[in-house]
Amino acid sequence: MRRERIVLAFFVDALGWEIARRHRPFESVAPHAYRQRTVLGYSCAAQPTILTGEMPSTHGHWGMFYRTERSELANLRPLRFVPPFVVHHRRFRNPLLRWHRRQSGFTGYYNFYRIPYGLFDRYDICEKNDIYAPGAFASGTPSIFDDLAAEGLPHRTWTWTTPLEESFAELEVALTTEPELRFVLLYTAFLDGFLHDHVGDEEAVAEAIARVERLVESAVERARETSGEVEVLVFSDHGMTATVGGCDVMGTIGSLELAHGSDYLAFYDSTMARFWFTHETARKEIVDALEGIDRGTILTDDDLKREGVYFEDGRFGELIFLMDPGTLVVPSYMGERGPRGMHGFTPDHEDSHAVLMSSLRLDPEPAHIRDTYTVMRRLVAA
Ligand SMILES: [Zn+2]
Numbered sequence: 001m002r003r004e005r006i007v008l009a010f011f012v013d014a015l016g017w018e019i020a021r022r023h024r025p026f027e028s029v030a031p032h033a034y035r036q037r038t039v040l041g042y043s044c045a046a047q048p049t050i051l052t053g054e055m056p057s058t059h060g061h062w063g064m065f066y067r068t069e070r071s072e073l074a075n076l077r078p079l080r081f082v083p084p085f086v087v088h089h090r091r092f093r094n095p096l097l098r099w100h101r102r103q104s105g106f107t108g109y110y111n112f113y114r115i116p117y118g119l120f121d122r123y124d125i126c127e128k129n130d131i132y133a134p135g136a137f138a139s140g141t142p143s144i145f146d147d148l149a150a151e152g153l154p155h156r157t158w159t160w161t162t163p164l165e166e167s168f169a170e171l172e173v174a175l176t177t178e179p180e181l182r183f184v185l186l187y188t189a190f191l192d193g194f195l196h197d198h199v200g201d202e203e204a205v206a207e208a209i210a211r212v213e214r215l216v217e218s219a220v221e222r223a224r225e226t227s228g229e230v231e232v233l234v235f236s237d238h239g240m241t242a243t244v245g246g247c248d249v250m251g252t253i254g255s256l257e258l259a260h261g262s263d264y265l266a267f268y269d270s271t272m273a274r275f276w277f278t279h280e281t282a283r284k285e286i287v288d289a290l291e292g293i294d295r296g297t298i299l300t301d302d303d304l305k306r307e308g309v310y311f312e313d314g315r316f317g318e319l320i321f322l323m324d325p326g327t328l329v330v331p332s333y334m335g336e337r338g339p340r341g342m343h344g345f346t347p348d349h350e351d352s353h354a355v356l357m358s359s360l361r362l363d364p365e366p367a368h369i370r371d372t373y374t375v376m377r378r379l380v381a382a
Pocket of ligand 1: 014193196
């Protein structure tokens with residue numbers, strides 16, 4: 001039996017507009033390319049925006065961790081007594097994460113990185129549920145998966161839990177054996193991981209993109225064999241910026257006559273530092289120190305509102321210090337040293353932009369990653 005129509009959506013994490021413009025991948029299956037503005041933050045903010053069509057201040061997911069006094073991670077605190085070189089080593093951390101996922105039942109994407117375990121009664125994970133399934137958001141914001149479930153539309157999804165080649169192999173089988181299939185969303189983190197290490201090495205980047213491209217082309221060919229009409233989308237959540245150096249924000253703040261934990265709290269992400277204050281003196285001293293750093297900016301409430309990441313209760317930070325494009329917070333809770341490429345700088349920077357490529361010409365143009373939701377909805381409903 002041949003299906004009438006299918007929509008294939010390929011979500012290639014970190015395939016930026018600039019890289020897509022230089023390498024022109026996916027032209028044979030999705031020739032119409034659109035530059036998209038991303039959201040300020042990381043994939044844990046951008047992906048929910050793509051899946052819901054809403055900004056972080058609405059769907060509620062911005063940072064991977066938010067400030068709370070009722071953290072479900074508090075049972076990890078005894079690990080603060082294990083030496084850092086053991087507890088933060090991947091041979092310890094990876095099994096710990098697997099164990100934690102099993103015992104907590106959390107199905108979303110998270111990592112403990114190098115966050116001091118003593119802080120886990122102050123911070124909790126935002127993405128506790130699989131965002132590629134219905135009912136993911138505590139805010140109640142519906143995603144495309146709630147829509148698909150409500151409409152009973154036959155679809156399949158592959159996410160970060162399945163390696164690249166495996167997910168495409170499974171997709172090809174599904175295209176052949178599931179004639180009722182109408183929509184596919186296949187997410188891959190492969191290029192994101194690759195670009196963190198290799199951005200700027202154009203030859204290596206071209207090869208990595210070609211590897212994804214071959215898989216996409218093969219899947220589209222299989223879909224065409226088994227379907228009447230095939231529509232294709234290839235899109236991303238953000239780009240990748242080559243890093244130029246690091247800035248020891250942690251050292252600068254740590255040298256103040258303030259106690260971390262009692263006077264203030266600081267969460268050191270790779271491109272921003274987020275602060276909470278117990279009293280005004282702490283706020284003033286930290287603001288003064290940050291204003292002395294010339295490679296970053298304190299974001300105003302207006303900046304945050306404009307980017308759709310303002311939260312009145314300050315759960316993601318009462319003050320956000322954002323590094324200039326290319327400069328990392330080093331060291332940070334993400335690592336001792338920075339990678340070659342990073343995202344999470346200002347969405348205004350040319351290397352921050354995401355891309356959406358489509359088999360159909362789109363009008364209006366999807367100029368922001370939140371428009372990807374509308375595009376998917378429209379194509380599926382057509
Ligand atoms: Zn990344």
